[in-house]
Amino acid sequence: MTAAPGDAAPSARAAARRGARRCVGVPALGIFLSMVGFGALARDLGFSGVQTFVATALIWGLPGQIAYVELAAAGAPLTVLVAAVAFANMRMLPMTVTGLPLILGGRPAGFLARTFYVQFMAVTAWTQMNADAPDLPKAQRLPFYLGFVAVLYAAGLTGTLIGYGVGAVLPDPAMRIAVFMTPLYLLLLVAAARHGSNRLAVALGAALGVGLYPAIGDASVLAAGLIGGTLAIAVGRRRAAARADREEGTDG
Template identity: 30%
Template sequence: MTSNAFLPGLREALGAPGIAMAATFLAFGAAVQEAGLSPGWAVLACWGIYGMPGQLVLVQAAGAGWTGGVGIAVLGAVAVNARFLPMAVSITPVLSARSRWRLLPAVPFIAVTPWAAAMRALPAVDRPDRVPWFLGFGLTSWMVAGFASLAGFHLAGALGPEARAGLLFVNPLYYALLLAADLDRPAPRRAVLCGAAAAALAWLLPASVALLAAGLVGGTAAFLIGRRHGAG
């Protein structure tokens, strides 16, 4: 591992990914303020969970006084952030760590933005430098998210409902653009096409399970098609 292997990941995170991350978490901080919670709650929820859907589940539950119980809220947050498991499985061989213990520091930073950036960038990075690169990117993104949440809390009065709703979609839009840039490759193309086809399920199923079911069906279909054709 080179002494500066951490720095390229840090610099990458401060570019377009950092802007998208900051915009989304500004909206999260404003949502926390609107729910009547504290700024410390915003930062701790962000840094402790580091997954926007799970954070929003807890904001909604806490803002309502935990009427359904803390356990139900926690289970809901775990369920909506369950997507991190397949991300962790898919990125593990890419990180190419000789020891599983070297992977442990990277685990807390496996989220959509670091994962997407790493899957694109790491194949071109020397294998011994991949974990440090990911740590540089992940830690920087994590810090940006926390401080943006705090800023959003204090700027909530300047952000109308439309602005907050728009900011929440900046990071998913960035992720969608990453996929679009890779449509010349079979795997991203399958993911986009199968996901778009499965999205129709969201109109047919109850709102509580529609998005999860559509993602599960679309992702499974893309995986099985890729496995059948032996494509990457």
């Protein structure tokens, strides 16, 4: 953080390498296997290899990708398809608003640059950056992020091609275990959020996301977010107010 200007380039490269190394392991493997599943699904549904690859490269959000291939293959009306994809990937909005300052760390960036950076922000990168960024010097956050997502993106695109080309790469029981690993990793990461209100939001969101799913399907993610997030903030405020009251009481 206090590095002289001359050190900026090598230290940025080092941060990018650290980000890339951070991705090797559970994050990259998880995205790789998820996208293998997506590639295999898209081929089964009759998509071309190029379209499948482009879907991963430009959507970069698995729930929306799945909604797209399933509904396009089923010949769903245009409006239904667009609404379903938009619904499935709506979390990109709050993730971008909160993730962007996290990865920029106060660094100035133009509109196009910011738009480019967040194109690679999906659930894995957002979750990992929330966990790791506060411990990084501000100047290293962007290179760390870019190193991390470079590996993640490469793993996702490779997985898509392999899934499309060969189908499932693991026998079914092994695949089920592997597919269990990624969301568990991300849920444990968000469950360790620094702010108490965010930890409460995670608990409420998880309960609501599961509980509402049978009734409202993919919209349960949005409902879990709005209801869980709002409740968590309200409870956090009430706690803070109670604390303030107590302190006032002892003072007086």
